[in-house]
Amino acid sequence: MAPPRLSSILQPPSAVDPRVWRACAGWSSRLPPIGSHVCYFPEGHAEHAWYPPDLSAVLGGGGAPFFRCRVVGGRLLANRRSDEVFSEIRLDPSPSAAPTEEAAAAAWSGGGEGDDGGMAWFVKILTESDANCGGGFSVPRSCAEHIFPPLNLAAEPPVQTLSISDLHGTAWKFCHIYRGTPRRHLLTTGWSKFAESKRLISGDAIIFVKDKSNGDLFVGFRRALRLFDADSPFLPFLAEIDPEEDERTISELGFSRCVRGRIPSANVVEAARSADLGRPFEVLYYPKAGLPEFVVPEAEVDAAMRVPWKVGMRVTLSVEGEDSSTMHNVLGTGQNLHGVCFR
Template identity: 30%
Template sequence: MENNEIHVAIWHACSGLIRMAPILSSTVYYYPQGHVDNYGGSASTQTLCANFPSIKCHVNSMRFLADPATDEVFAHMNMRPMQPQETSVGPARSKEPVTDFIDSVFYKPLEYSDLIGGGLRVEKIFDKEKEDNIVVIHDIHNREWEVQHVYDNASNSHHLTNGWSRFTSSKKLHAGDELVFMRTKDGRVIVGIRRSVVSISQNHEPTGFSFIRNVAHGDKIARTGNGLCSVESLGTAMGNALNKVEFEAVYYPMTGKSSFFYDSEAVDFFAKKKWVIGMRVKKNIVVDHRLGRITHFGFITGIRNERNSPWKRLKVMWDQVEAEQLENCWEIRPDIPSVPEQKREPDIPIVREPKRGFKLFGQTMAVNEI
């Protein structure tokens, strides 16, 4: 089956990512190490490419896709390595802003009882109705599903009954999966799926390769989406990138996994910062995308001196996890205590220095100096 292109707003809602994906004509750094980590490569594979250099690339195309069998979202990228003398090109504006399509999003983790009771109780996403009625929901491929809808005034919730089991059976849902209810500006309700994954080591796949559990038939569905992300495609992408040849890559937005492309201005800005051992730093991370960002605090314990690549060269001891981890300098920030503004006479003006910053995929981000 052919992978379906979907609206970028639906893609971002189902991906669970806070960081936006790059847009057409933006300039990024491609990191082979991040590509291997995103794919789920073995430790030996990661060691093999540890010193590969980063490659500055121009994003020729970015397609936001969904697997027709699993509803898993992923992106197909085409990137062109830039020449040393070539200047960066500013990103083009998106023709379909994310905020102009989806009005609200509601995430519903599935429990075992949600799958055997013949119905599902949800909140916030449907209109309040006094009488029972049939509602039409859409999956992310724009297929329609008619479901009986009952509104419960006492609990201020909605109960999907007749017709719902047909949806769950067709989508092969499992306890631990998560439904993404999206209400569009025109009132449609779209339901996406974030599937639970397990790591299974097999002889023909690298250690840590993820599979989606298909309990309806007891078999396994590879998370790659029709095999688009294979060992061969991974090697081809890295080889072409290192040889300065245009290449294609498939990106799966999974919480906890590395990305392999980062905005070039952000990387350049933070790579020039003076990072020293003992410096207090912080990092916004996504543990559960429904909760948004949480901030971890820690301090730098070491700085790796890699010859070619700056990939995860900072060693950081985080307060919350009490463990040393390798981090990218462009994914952390100096933890600078805020200084209260001093009292002043009304007739004495204060001259403020302009904030310095950089553009992140077309948006200006202000950053404090250290």
Template identity: 40%
Template sequence: MEVETENDRCNQGQKDDLHAQLWHACAGPLVNVPRAGDKVFYFPQGHIEQVEAYSNQDGKVEMPIYDLPSKILCKVVYVQLKGPSPEHRTSQCLHQKINACPFRKRLTPSDQSAHGGFSVPKRYADECFPPLDMSQEPPTQELVAKDLHGSEWRFRHIYRGHPKRHLLSSGWSTFVSAKKLVVGDACIFLRGENGELYVGVRRATKSQISIPASVISGVSMQHGILASAFHAVSTGTMFTVYYRPW
């Protein structure tokens, strides 16, 4: 995941910003993101080391020398929460209030299987999903959930089995394949005040996060980090920082 600081394009500082709540639910409790107006120290060397770890750069490359302090006091102007996706833009802003508490479940082998479905605990199904028509046999409904990128995912919610349980059947294997989910990953659902459903993913380990081959090289990113920070310090202007919170 990335955070971008730049001029304000949409107000993501609101407490009822569903996009931010879903992002933080996916990121986990250890991720701390500064807010607009906060004063922070920016560490160029630390940023470079993070890029090296992220890009899996082999060998050491001699970098140009910039006259930069070890830490730079900055004021955050704007924060944009982003998510990794090669197919979709990641800057969509959603402003909906949460009606029900989110629920999170780690995927079991049967959840991750292409021939199975996603088993939902009854309490979470009752809280987060619209009520089923129990006069049907079996009770079923079609669910549409939006992810962080605004893409829609369609699932068939069914209540069946012995003993009976809630399952997401049709559409679930497509979601698992598209998101490259593995056992141990967590699936997160939120329900908006207007009844709209949202879905997110929290990866089990950071080692599963891969970088597309087409992304700019680690060396070029490091050059850009130093050059932009040096220019900002020299001219007293704003600069943009892309980083992945650990």
């Protein structure tokens, strides 16, 4: 009997249109093409787990900190509790691995890097006023003019009813009005119920997406996350979080706001063990979680391993802007080398 999909361990997720998925994931998110060769890093995978798993039985042999695999399938999904998008990636470490028929026919990519896939979107970081369940949502002018249908500004007041679908297919009705002194765009009726249902807080990012072909509107989120693991060599400034506190948060909200906490630790151990034994396995990947990728194109890993890294070398890191609408480069200097570190 085939093992259950990892995503079925949690509340069943929703399948998401690849183009909407890409808009919600952000420009920096990457999906390895089905059939491509990648390197799977168990230690990177472990950083996405609820609590650090023990991988010593798999990685204790002193070999390379990664496994070469082929991407044989995948699905683009949304978490029903948090409305965050994620991907289920199926990997096979055997040399003869080939994509499954299901995978070959699946809609996986919503356009290449830099391609909007026929969608337009706008991202806003919620303010305290926006997240207040007793108030309304202040709509940036650019969003109102380029994402929402045009208002009849000759009416008094200019007002319309919007129907916007969440990532699970539920349609939400909002009153969009243009009023005040000075005038501004607002979502009023319907917003409070929506904000309460989605458990929105200040710092969450809301993404409004429009299908350019028919005007259909969608809404997704990127949750404000708390950082975790003060001992991380990659993020030395992270603050420690009380595990009991986070368990209470998961119990109350149905999802964790910790940057860790997306994947059960046991699933990481099982994936690493399967990779070590040469068996096919699945991983769940949440983009924009504040942590690095752990399924990386093989060519990039090989190219990086050919670089004679040394202390003092100048390096460039591409970083996504806060609202995920732009990418910019950050320059730095290598200050230390970790020969056995997966990074």
